[in-house]
Amino acid sequence: MGLNLAWPEPVERVQKLAESGITHLPQRYIRPPQERPPSSPSPSPSPSPAGVPVVDLSAGNSMEVMHCACREWGAFQLINHGIPHIFLSSAMHASRGFFDLPMSEKQLYANDPLTYEGYGSRMGVKKGIILDWGDYFFHHLRPLSHRKQHKWPANPPHYRRTIEEYCSGVFELCKELLSMFSEDLGLPKSRLVETFGGEEQIGLCYRMNYYPECPQPELTLGLSPHTDPGCFTVIFQDDDVCGLQVKKDDVWVSVPPIPKALVIILADQLEVISNGIYTSAEHRTTVNKERERMSLVVFCNPDGEMKIGPVQEVVAAGGGKALYEEMSFNQYRQLIRTVGIKGKTFLNSRKGS
Numbered sequence: 004m005g006l007n008l009a010w011p012e013p014v015e016r017v018q019k020l021a022e023s024g025i026t027h028l029p030q031r032y033i034r035p036p037q038e039r040p041p042s043s044p045s046p047s048p049s050p051s052p053a054g055v056p057v058v059d060l061s062a063g064n065s066m067e068v069m070h071c072a073c074r075e076w077g078a079f080q081l082i083n084h085g086i087p088h089i090f091l092s093s094a095m096h097a098s099r100g101f102f103d104l105p106m107s108e109k110q111l112y113a114n115d116p117l118t119y120e121g122y123g124s125r126m127g128v129k130k131g132i133i134l135d136w137g138d139y140f141f142h143h144l145r146p147l148s149h150r151k152q153h154k155w156p157a158n159p160p161h162y163r164r165t166i167e168e169y170c171s172g173v174f175e176l177c178k179e180l181l182s183m184f185s186e187d188l189g190l191p192k193s194r195l196v197e198t199f200g201g202e203e204q205i206g207l208c209y210r211m212n213y214y215p216e217c218p219q220p221e222l223t224l225g226l227s228p229h230t231d232p233g234c235f236t237v238i239f240q241d242d243d244v245c246g247l248q249v250k251k252d253d254v255w256v257s258v259p260p261i262p263k264a265l266v267i268i269l270a271d272q273l274e275v276i277s278n279g280i281y282t283s284a285e286h287r288t289t290v291n292k293e294r295e296r297m298s299l300v301v302f303c304n305p306d307g308e309m310k311i312g313p314v315q316e317v318v319a320a321g322g323g324k325a326l327y328e329e330m331s332f333n334q335y336r337q338l339i340r341t342v343g344i345k346g347k348t349f350l351n352s353r354k355g356s
């Protein structure tokens with residue numbers, strides 16, 4: 004598949020559109036009726052008892068709750084995760100600080116569809132697609148050979164140090180979660196770290212999403228339905244505004260923010276290596292009329308070159324049939340980057356017959 008270096012149309016910044024004071028959405032952001040979110044009267048959080056499971060890492064039953072969450076939801080909220088609260092609030096402050104910069108400075112980081120690194124406003128290079136109501140900034144942290152710190156925002160001045168510190172905390176957590184997932188799948192604790200390429204090669208990418216206030220939130224989405232391509236994702240969301248939703252049994256369920264909690268979303272490679280015992284969660288975001296929203300997202304990814312397929316012991320324990328084809332993460336991600344995000348289509352196309 005050919006690699007496009009440029010976007011097919013001039014890129015508009017959603018933040019600029021929102022600040023221009025428009026009262027109607029441009030056509031490119033309007034989704035067909037069946038893809039629109041139900042109109043909700045309030046953007047405020049309202050926790051529901053039947054919602055996404057909450058795993059308390061300091062509680063005795065954390066493995067049990069996680070066991071069900073990984074199989075039934077592909078997502079859970081994580082509390083008492085060990086990352087100091089000051090890291091969370093500083094990371095949010097530094098990330099917001101980037102979007103507060105003058106547009107001319109933000110534009111210095113405009114990204115392209117080859118690497119996506121930098122300031123972006125769309126996914127996929129297909130001409131004429133419906134656009135999402137959000138801007139983002141994307142950059143690599145690990146493996147260290149992929150890190151180009153000059154491509155990280157230079158401002159606000161504390162950005163690089165703060166995000167480095169936050170993400171090293173998240174990396175420790177990622178290793179702990181991989182060890183818990185291994186144990187839960189009946190494997191030696193170090194097995195998933197090894198399967199994904201070893202500690203030095205595991206990838207970590209940072210993406211901050213900025214969803215400005217939207218004049219007609221009932222007609223659009225902040226981020227189209229998708230699954231994340233890597234192992235799993237760690238999200239820190241604004242603590243007083245809703246937006247993230249996970250699909251469960253064909254119904255979109257809100258993930259209301261719990262202050263200082265992290266949302267863990269299982270991604271496609273975990274579904275693959277677990278031979279479908281775990282499910283990757285399809286998710287999307289909605290936007291609000293009165294409130295902007297931010298989310299800080301760390302993607303934990305496998306080594307790019309290694310072939311990833313179902314783990315042998317898990318396949319054997321499940322009757323011997325591997326349900327997914329082997330593929331390297333780089334190949335898989337390139338497919339998504341070219342075509343754009345589209346529910347669970349890519350993962351399903353990897354399932355053998």
Ligand SMILES: O=C(O)CCC(=O)C(=O)O
Nearest residue numbers: 210212238247288298300
């Ligand atoms: O904004 C959110 O809460 C989710 C973001 C997300 O799914 C992503 O960046 O892949």
Ligand SMILES: [Fe+2]
Nearest residue numbers: 229230231286
């Ligand atoms: Fe995502």
